[in-house]
Amino acid sequence: MEALILTVLLTSVPLIFAASGELITERSGVLNLGVEGMMLMGAVSAFAASSIFGSPYVGILAGAVAGALTAAVFAVFALGLATNQVATGLALTIFGTGLSGLVGAPFVGGTIDGLPTLAIPLLVDIPVLGNLLFNHDIMVYLSIGFIVIIAWFLTQTRAGLVLRAVGNSHDSAHALGYQVLLVRFYAVSFGGMMAGLGGAYLPLVLTPHWSEGMTAGRGWIALALVVFASWLPSRILIGALLFGGITIMQLAGQARGWTIPPQLLSMLPYIATIVVLVIIARNREFARANSPACLGQIFIQNK
Amino acid sequence: MTPRKHIPLSRTLLTPVVSIVLTLILGAMIFGLLDYNPLSALYEFFVAPISRPDQIGDLFVKACPLIITATGLVFCYRANIWNIGAEGQLIFGAIFSGGAALAFPDWPALILLPTMVLAGMIGGIFWAMIPALLKVRFNTNEILVSLMLTYVAALSIDWLVRGPWRDPLSFGFPLTKMYSDAALIHRIDVPFVGMLGQLHWGVVGALIFSCVAAFLLSRTILGFQIKVMGDAPRAGRFAGFNPHVTTIGVMAIAGGAAGLAGMVEVSASMGQLQPNVSFGYGFTAIIVAFLARLNPLGVIFAGLIVALAELGGDNAQIVLGMPKVVTGVFKGILLFMLLAGETFNRYHIQWQRTGNKLNLKEK
Numbered sequence: 010m011e012a013l014i015l016t017v018l019l020t021s022v023p024l025i026f027a028a029s030g031e032l033i034t035e036r037s038g039v040l041n042l043g044v045e046g047m048m049l050m051g052a053v054s055a056f057a058a059s060s061i062f063g064s065p066y067v068g069i070l071a072g073a074v075a076g077a078l079t080a081a082v083f084a085v086f087a088l089g090l091a092t093n094q095v096a097t098g099l100a101l102t103i104f105g106t107g108l109s110g111l112v113g114a115p116f117v118g119g120t121i122d123g124l125p126t127l128a129i130p131l132l133v134d135i136p137v138l139g140n141l142l143f144n145h146d147i148m149v150y151l152s153i154g155f156i157v158i159i160a161w162f163l164t165q166t167r168a169g170l171v172l173r174a175v176g177n178s179h180d181s182a183h184a185l186g187y188q189v190l191l192v193r194f195y196a197v198s199f200g201g202m203m204a205g206l207g208g209a210y211l212p213l214v215l216t217p218h219w220s221e222g223m224t225a226g227r228g229w230i231a232l233a234l235v236v237f238a239s240w241l242p243s244r245i246l247i248g249a250l251l252f253g254g255i256t257i258m259q260l261a262g263q264a265r266g267w268t269i270p271p272q273l274l275s276m277l278p279y280i281a282t283i284v285v286l287v288i289i290a291r292n293r294e295f296a297r298a299n300s301p302a303c304l305g306q307i308f309i310q311n312k
Numbered sequence: 313m314t315p316r317k318h319i320p321l322s323r324t325l326l327t328p329v330v331s332i333v334l335t336l337i338l339g340a341m342i343f344g345l346l347d348y349n350p351l352s353a354l355y356e357f358f359v360a361p362i363s364r365p366d367q368i369g370d371l372f373v374k375a376c377p378l379i380i381t382a383t384g385l386v387f388c389y390r391a392n393i394w395n396i397g398a399e400g401q402l403i404f405g406a407i408f409s410g411g412a413a414l415a416f417p418d419w420p421a422l423i424l425l426p427t428m429v430l431a432g433m434i435g436g437i438f439w440a441m442i443p444a445l446l447k448v449r450f451n452t453n454e455i456l457v458s459l460m461l462t463y464v465a466a467l468s469i470d471w472l473v474r475g476p477w478r479d480p481l482s483f484g485f486p487l488t489k490m491y492s493d494a495a496l497i498h499r500i501d502v503p504f505v506g507m508l509g510q511l512h513w514g515v516v517g518a519l520i521f522s523c524v525a526a527f528l529l530s531r532t533i534l535g536f537q538i539k540v541m542g543d544a545p546r547a548g549r550f551a552g553f554n555p556h557v558t559t560i561g562v563m564a565i566a567g568g569a570a571g572l573a574g575m576v577e578v579s580a581s582m583g584q585l586q587p588n589v590s591f592g593y594g595f596t597a598i599i600v601a602f603l604a605r606l607n608p609l610g611v612i613f614a615g616l617i618v619a620l621a622e623l624g625g626d627n628a629q630i631v632l633g634m635p636k637v638v639t640g641v642f643k644g645i646l647l648f649m650l651l652a653g654e655t656f657n658r659y660h661i662q663w664q665r666t667g668n669k670l671n672l673k674e675k
């Protein structure tokens with residue numbers, strides 16, 4: 010049972026990173042559908058860097074940088090050239106999937122050392138809970154830390170207020186003298202960095218190898234998670250654990266020899282996403298409460 | 313940025329050409345950075361696959377599912393409905409038409425093929441109706457739902473061909489029984505030339521399909537309604553058009569088209585269902601639709617160009633040992649360039665330096 014909970018926790022980590030990054034991006038009013046592409050670029054860069062330099066920590070860094078750079082490509086087009094955000098995000102996913110495959114081709118079949126776990130002294134000795142909560146690799150702690158920081162940033166800081174203002178009414182924010190496009194550029198880059206970190210977690214911890222398209226739709230589930238969380242960071246955590254649980258339930262079911270065909274079990278996370286989207290969308294007030302008013306709208310400066 | 317009052321036709325036609333040229337240059341640069349010889353890579357990608365007449369036939373065959381699917385997507389995108397699950401709808405078209413073919417192996421072609429066409433379209437429409445109805449009823453996001461359904465569709469066909477529909481005589485391979493001869497779309501025997509590669513009658517169907525779609529979109533009230541609802545939904549509502557009906561209508565057209573593409577692809581090129589009936593055609597069709605500037609006739613040319621990149625990917629994989637996904641690099645850059653081209657096309661852009669950053673400024 011403890012092992013099961015641990016795997017659920019680890020499976021949800023990439024989703025926490027990618028979804029909380031996308032949350033910041035969307036709170037600034039930008040819809041970046043390229044999460045899947047950014048995650049893949051993060052994953053391949055993390056794998057390549059850690060197999061070249063022999064350190065998974067360099068891998069984490071490489072994943073973050075690669076994700077941010079990939080997001081910058083999106084920013085150039087969607088912000089700089091005011092292209093349609095939906096189509097640009099799709100282009101980013103197609104591009105990222107292709108480029109990650111090209112970059113990763115020499116690394117197919119290789120293995121790397123995974124991230125070591127860092128037990129937190131004293132706390133780890135707490136019976137049951139200690140091992141569950143305080144005996145993880147650095148990225149698990151980081152993911153929780155980021156959620157806390159993002160929640161604090163959005164509600165307690167001036168910069169967070171500006172970010173939300175830009176996302177809710179870019180014209181007003183612009184009239185007040187804020188650099189709408191600059192704020193959005195930072196938000197998009199941060200979202201990319203987080204997606205890159207989420208992607209990096211796959212080869213560094215979950216499956217210590219690289220394969221094309223290894224994110225298997227996690228980027229899209231992360232996008233759905235932001236809607237599920239109704240743009241609140243704390244709910245991302247709940248949502249990610251829920252999806253981690255569904256994914257693991259399917260794997261555990263296969264391992265225990267459930268008579269249901271494995272393909273039908275594998276559908277569960279995707280069907281669950283749809284069900285969740287419907288439940289959220291049904292309650293309009295809940296769905297709209299924190300939804301950025303300018304989400305996906307194009308802003309043209311000096312109009 | 314200022315909206316242009318008038319966009320000359322030459323500009324409209326020039327944008328895709330410039331986009332393609334820029335894509336080739338950027339693609340070559342990426343190949344160079346990754347230690348491949350850029351010129352030979354471009355040659356293997358875009359010249360080698362069409363250096364013989366029979367390969368031209370194969371190019372049309374490769375373009376066939378892209379043209380049909382993209383034609384349907386044009387309707388969606390014109391109406392501002394973001395259906396990106398054509399891949400799943402295509403797979404369901406293959407499943408439904410395959411079901412018909414396997415259920416009635418004794419029927420003559422004259423009855424069986426139309427039944428399969430119908431079944432394929434129904435399959436695609438069925439799969440497209442899920443995001444469409446959820447959007448209309450609950451206001452869910454059609455992008456995410458249609459995409460999630462693509463994964464479900466891929467798993468569905470995988471389950472069918474490994475489970476209930478597997479041919480007991482397939483030695484454990486995940487394949488259904490072969491279709492009866494009447495269920496196959498045959499190759500074209502071109503007069504005086506003979507067979508041109510794999511060129512089949514489905515290609516002719518695809519071309520007709522695009523022409524009919526072009527007529528529907530530009531010459532009928534239905535097409536007008538779709539365009540108005542996409543460009544100016546408020547005006548459309550005042551004109552009495554129902555946004556829900558439009559959403560369901562364009563999703564049905566796109567789903568039906570994708571389903572048809574799935575039927576044609578299996579019936580003409582495979583002859584039986586297998587786990588992979590589509591190789592990302594549903595996603596690639598999105599790029600085709602944009603390259604065509606959301607014009608059904610343009611889709612034919614765009615489909616051929618993108619099909620060339622697909623064949624080039626196969627070729628580069630064999631000759632240069634590149635992974636198949638490399639085509640994705642070209643496809644992604646191409647879509648970026650097309651979208652940027654759209655901006656340059658629609659707006660007059662003046663670069664202005666204020667402080668240390670560039671602004672897009674209205675004139």
